[in-house]
Amino acid sequence: xxxxxxTMPQLGESVTEGTVLQWLKRPGDAVALDESLCEIETExxxxxxxxxxxxxxxxILVPEGETVDVDAPLCTIVETAGASPPGAPSLPRRFRRRTxxxxxxxxxxxxxxxxxxxxVQRLAERHGIDLAAIAGSGRGGRVTRKDVQAVxxxxxxxxxxxxxxxxxxxxxxxxxxxxxxAPEEATxxxxxxxxxxxxxxxxxxxxENMARSTREAPQAWMMVEADVTGLVALRERERERFSGVDxxxxxxxxxxxxxxxxxxxxxxxxxxxDELRRYRRVNLGIAIATERGLVVPVVPNARxxxxxxxxxxxxxxxxxxxxxxxxxxxxxxxxxxxxxxxxFGSIASNPIVNHPQIAIVTMERVVRRPVVVEGDAxxxxxxxxxxxxxxxxxxxxxxxxxxxxxxKERLEALR
Amino acid sequence: MPEVSVLEAVRDxxxxxxxxxxxxxxxxxxxxxxxxxxxxxxxAGKYPGRVLxxxxxxxxxxxxxxxxAHYGQRPIAxxxxxxxxHAGFDQLCSEASRWSWxxxxxxxxxxxxxxxxxxxxxxxxxxxxxxxxxxxHMPGIxxxxxxxxxxxxxxxxxxxxxxxxVLFLEHKRTYRLIRQEIEGxxxxxxxxxARITRRGDDxxxxxxxxxxxxxxxxxxxxxxxxxxxxxxxxxxxxxxDTETILEAARATGKVLIVHEDTLTGGLGGEIAxxxxxxxxxxxxxxxxxxAGPDIPPVPFHEVMxxxxxxxxxxxxxAARELAAW
Numbered sequence: 001x002x003x004x005x006x007t008m009p010q011l012g013e014s015v016t017e018g019t020v021l022q023w024l025k026r027p028g029d030a031v032a033l034d035e036s037l038c039e040i041e042t043e044x045x046x047x048x049x050x051x052x053x054x055x056x057x058x059x060i061l062v063p064e065g066e067t068v069d070v071d072a073p074l075c076t077i078v079e080t081a082g083a084s085p086p087g088a089p090s091l092p093r094r095f096r097r098r099t100x101x102x103x104x105x106x107x108x109x110x111x112x113x114x115x116x117x118x119x120v121q122r123l124a125e126r127h128g129i130d131l132a133a134i135a136g137s138g139r140g141g142r143v144t145r146k147d148v149q150a151v152x153x154x155x156x157x158x159x160x161x162x163x164x165x166x167x168x169x170x171x172x173x174x175x176x177x178x179x180x181x182a183p184e185e186a187t188x189x190x191x192x193x194x195x196x197x198x199x200x201x202x203x204x205x206x207x208e209n210m211a212r213s214t215r216e217a218p219q220a221w222m223m224v225e226a227d228v229t230g231l232v233a234l235r236e237r238e239r240e241r242f243s244g245v246d247x248x249x250x251x252x253x254x255x256x257x258x259x260x261x262x263x264x265x266x267x268x269x270x271x272x273x274d275e276l277r278r279y280r281r282v283n284l285g286i287a288i289a290t291e292r293g294l295v296v297p298v299v300p301n302a303r304x305x306x307x308x309x310x311x312x313x314x315x316x317x318x319x320x321x322x323x324x325x326x327x328x329x330x331x332x333x334x335x336x337x338x339x340x341x342x343x344f345g346s347i348a349s350n351p352i353v354n355h356p357q358i359a360i361v362t363m364e365r366v367v368r369r370p371v372v373v374e375g376d377a378x379x380x381x382x383x384x385x386x387x388x389x390x391x392x393x394x395x396x397x398x399x400x401x402x403x404x405x406x407x408k409e410r411l412e413a414l415r
Numbered sequence: 416m417p418e419v420s421v422l423e424a425v426r427d428x429x430x431x432x433x434x435x436x437x438x439x440x441x442x443x444x445x446x447x448x449x450x451x452x453x454x455x456x457x458x459a460g461k462y463p464g465r466v467l468x469x470x471x472x473x474x475x476x477x478x479x480x481x482x483x484a485h486y487g488q489r490p491i492a493x494x495x496x497x498x499x500x501h502a503g504f505d506q507l508c509s510e511a512s513r514w515s516w517x518x519x520x521x522x523x524x525x526x527x528x529x530x531x532x533x534x535x536x537x538x539x540x541x542x543x544x545x546x547x548x549x550x551x552h553m554p555g556i557x558x559x560x561x562x563x564x565x566x567x568x569x570x571x572x573x574x575x576x577x578x579x580x581v582l583f584l585e586h587k588r589t590y591r592l593i594r595q596e597i598e599g600x601x602x603x604x605x606x607x608x609a610r611i612t613r614r615g616d617d618x619x620x621x622x623x624x625x626x627x628x629x630x631x632x633x634x635x636x637x638x639x640x641x642x643x644x645x646x647x648x649x650x651x652x653x654x655x656d657t658e659t660i661l662e663a664a665r666a667t668g669k670v671l672i673v674h675e676d677t678l679t680g681g682l683g684g685e686i687a688x689x690x691x692x693x694x695x696x697x698x699x700x701x702x703x704x705x706a707g708p709d710i711p712p713v714p715f716h717e718v719m720x721x722x723x724x725x726x727x728x729x730x731x732x733a734a735r736e737l738a739a740w
Contacts, residue, residue, distance in 0.1 A: 119668045145668040145699035
């Protein structure tokens with residue numbers, strides 16, 4: 001029995017390489033002449049590859065998803081007795097030139113390269129590892145748990161080296177002897193017990209800012225609830241007419257906060273050691289949760305923008321924040337911060353002041369609740385909690401409470 | 416420190432139990448003369464009237480044991496060979512296992528049934544069987560099958576102290592084969608705990624009894640090739656120590672379960688199911704079982720018996736394949 005090799009065909013004149021999309025046969029499967037072996041995609045065309053031989057599929061040399069040059073061996077076919085020898089006239093003309101009978105190189109078995117065990121998939125996902133990039137040491141080129149672990153360990157070593165942290169000492173070897181006392185606590189391999197996640201620059205900055213704020217600024221908190229039934233209706237009406245971006249509650253809220261601050265300049269300020277700087281403009285920070293962590297870009301001079309203008313400006317900041325394309329100018333000189341915690345479903349939260357700003361306000365989820373209204377009647381209203389944390393060094397509860405009351409009044413007036 | 420064999424560990428523990436508690440007594444075939452394996456050697460003379468010979472009737476032996484436990488005694492029965500225990504199956508499974516349930520926990524049966532089990536001694540079909548799987552299916556009967564003398568000491572002591580029926584399996588091949596330095600009283604231990612005896616990161620081998628020793632020998636041979644094994648001594652077969660089993664399985668993601676009991680319906684299937692159910696996402700290879708072949712008797716002929724029994728060479732072969740998977 002001869003073994004023949006099937007190679008990557010040239011699908012189009014200028015095509016130099018092709019990608020194996022999917023194998024339609026498995027090693028050991030019987031293959032008839034011209035029966036499809038696999039799907040191939042090139043920059044020009046996708047096609048099924050007919051077998052130039054009759055026999056059994058021997059080995060798959062190119063795993064699914066891999067791109068190889070034209071003429072690169074794709075698989076071997078073990079020809080059954082009586083089948084045409086390679087190069088015989090019965091072969092389709094277009095493949096004859098590129099097929100040759102030969103034994104595959106030893107150790108070139110990649111038949112299991114794309115098959116991943118549960119633990120390999122889980123580790124790869126958790127650590128963001130591209131499995132296709134790992135040369136598997138298992139049978140048939142399978143990527144094993146240890147292969148993935150080696151990549152993770154290597155990353156940890158690199159991260160530790162970058163931080164100047166010496167690598168963790170290996171656990172001492174078990175003493176010689178037949179019986180080893182059972183350890184009291186689980187001593188699973190350390191990588192099984194936890195995963196080291198190196199801190200991204202964003203994460204590090206958030207951590208430093210939060211720690212500094214709680215360390216330096218004694219913070220107090222209060223909350224009011226606002227009846228935003230009118231705002232809900234208003235937004236529903238305007239949302240239909242609004243085009244380009246989705247109109248959320250946030251622009252209304254940002255606008256209301258900015259205008260309320262006009263009457264409360266003591267909250268639109270930054271703490272600078274021995275002085276408090278009150279700002280004439282409201283540069284409104286908008287807290288945005290991104291995949292990389294929390295960022296707080298600023299809408300400068302928020303009072304000058306209409307609700308529609310705020311909606312577009314915030315939308316721009318949000319999309320650039322998610323894309324990681326905020327510029328330094330976008331995040332500087334905020335004077336007051338708004339956090340839309342209601343987007344997470346929260347109905348009450350206790351934010352940390354965005355130091356050196358002195359106050360931060362959250363808008364919580366709008367919920368329909370029965371409330372007591374005028375005339376001791378009970379009505380279903382759209383209610384929203386508004387919470388404020390402030391730096392107690394800079395102002396006291398009276399001013400903060402007055403600000404919240406004014407904010408509530410303005411919110412309830414929207415309709 | 417003195418070296419103690421498995422057999423001596425059993426005898427010493429029985430001796431101590433007889434000395435410590437008036438309610439403890441032994442019953443079984445040929446016990447007064449010391450028993451066929453000499454596990455009760457000298458005890459009949461030392462504790463007159465408390466080491467009792469019985470007729471060759473296993474159902475009666477276990478039935479009497481149950482009755483004595485009802486009456487507040489602490490009986491320890493010996494079934495001469497585990498192969499004979501099935502004559503008492505109904506007593507164990509239909510009576511002993513359920514007593515505390517039937518009485519809503521008001522009464523217990525503090526009884527132990529000791530019995531030598533396993534092959535590798537050219538004992539032929541009536542003196543070589545593994546019987547654990549039949550009884551491990553029965554909730555209410557604890558099953559202990561240690562491998563090392565120190566564990567025989569502490570777990571037999573724990574079995575005697577246990578308020579529920581315990582089937583204590585003593586691998587007859589290890590009786591004189593396995594020795595260990597032990598000093599003084601047995602260490603405190605409890606039934607229901609497996610032990611990770613060796614740690615390696617390539618694969619995990621589960622075994623008990625004689626097979627645990629074969630697994631440890633195999634692990635040493637594999638170490639030379641660069642294959643590092645975690646080896647777990649199951650110790651208690653019912654209830655299984657799920658926590659340790661899962662910890663050890665997760666540590667490597669590759670699992671080899673070894674027992675000399677026949678494959679189908681053996682404990683390997685249960686252990687494999689526990690791992691598949693709870694540690695699926697930690698598996699790196701299909702779970703592999705290495706067990707006696709599915710034929711009724713352990714053969715008598717030396718060559719055939721060797722072919723039946725898993726041993727370190729077979730474990731090395733299976734482990735190699737698994738490590739390379």
